[in-house]
Amino acid sequence: MAQGVLVFAEQREGKFRKVAVEAVSEGKRLSDKLGGELNAAVVGTGVKDIAGSLGSYGAGKVYVVDHPGLQNYSSDGYAKALCKIVAETQPSVLLMGCTSMGRDLGPKVAARLGTGIAPDCTALSVNSDGKIVATQPMYAGKVIVQVACPTATPQIFTLRPNVFSPSAPDESRSAEVVQVDAGISSEELRTKVKGVIKATGATVDLTEAQVIVSGGRGMGGAENFKVLEELAAALGGAVGASRAAVDAGWRDHQFQVGQTGKTVSPVLYIACGISGSIQHLAGMKTSKVIVAVNKDPEAPIFKVADYGIVGDLFKVVPIMVEEAKRLLADQ
């Protein structure tokens, strides 16, 4: 009978992604309530050595498929590996981060196993039947649904990054690492990564940032983003952009926040010269605290902002930079 929680812990270049740690932590919270085991699954090349560290977040065993052909993500390879681990551990619940990989692997495994999947979950709880109930935003966040897999197993959920709290690691705990042979041959992988083209500019994952300073149409030009970079640096954050700024060619698409860009959930989101269209809000309205700076007092962004400043961002932001440096220098 299916029991316990299995977390697919995504790693990139030998390091676990932040959301993998968040997922293991949440998995532990759920398995404690469900009364079963919490195990993790790791797939890649040369990943045996990092696997045990997941024990500090509560994983009992970490099942590893380590294969030379799995250096880059491969739907066929990773799905076969994860399904092998699922077959061996028979979990009731399977969690993974809702990342590019999770968005790909989750549905493929769900279809292969004939089970249900709820992606991009922002909350998970256990109901009186011992089943997981997930909170999933739909319609670009205009609607919230509660979803469950009442009979199919494993119940698969992918977690929105930066929403679930990682637990404080207990360095004294190490997980048992179990090596699994999934019988993968490189020939059976029908898709092959021939190369990776890195995006221009600094590679900051906006979905992992705690502070984001974003610029919109009001920025007026690429070079004007410098002052946002200064504010982001002073606050230890990253710089984002609205669709208008990206379409104008001022920032790269990887930094776009919104329905057709990234969905972010930072602790602090500062929107500068952004009017606040529905499509932009879809990407950032679950931020814990929102600050808006805009010349137009009627801008819709002020409806969601916790703190609004009506004024010229080129006068306001430099002063915020000064003040932030001053205040935070006293730490």
Added chain:
Amino acid sequence: MGATTQNSGQLQEREPCVVNWKGRGAMKIVVLVKQVPDTEAKIEVKPGATSIVAENITYVVNPYDEYAVEEALRIKEKLGQGDVTVVAMGPEKATEALRTCLAMGADKGVHLKDAAFDGSDSYATALALSKALQGIPYDLVLCGKQAIDDDNAAVGIELAELLGLPHVAVVTKLEIGVDRRSAVCHREIEGASEVVETSLPAVITAQKGLNEPRYASLKGIMTAKKKPVEVKDAASLGLAPDKVGTQGSKAKILNMSLPPQRAAGKIVPGEPPDAARQTVKLLREEAKVI
């Protein structure tokens, strides 16, 4: 040579389309489309409901599916020949979405229409589509990376698995190999693009940036009226009632609601320079986020 898949103990074999060995030959392309509410639509939910209020909303072809239709048309135009079939699951009004795609230039439509399909999750939808596609020869299946109503981003990938096909998702560039048996895609991942080679047939899910979809011309709209749209219900696809709709769904929506409103914020008073300073102070002392 054929693609094989094993599902519930049933082996399914597919012969690929015959293509002239010199590499010339029409490509048969299937494009999956969905009719969804427009992004500007004000969404309402009745208490206790598991779906939105469908009245008084403008419906459109799912924007990501438009990239898929456009790409299929471009491939057909580049080859000088080909067949583009658009397939949609949806209620009666989804016919409009199919006609729009036919007006763009698709050749024929297939409409999976049956009250029994209502409430289908991504698995039940993919299952029904896989049955429909078993009756259609294809070299390539295209669809949008996600539907902007449920935002699940799962059907294309689940369909590929059920059909025993490889898939490449979130594609911003697609180049079909000269031999038509392979393709090279650019797949968007965090901070980068993966260059992925895949065998064909395959399912490719489209991301924004793949192309700029054309508008249907008036001529296109007129000729679309005469293009065939085949209607299929669950029974004609060999699907029992417990395999479709809410019954056939593995993930079930328990309830639907509007998100909690954010507590009203405040406009920080004072001249902009003072407001700026005060805001930073409040972020530190009141909100405690810096």
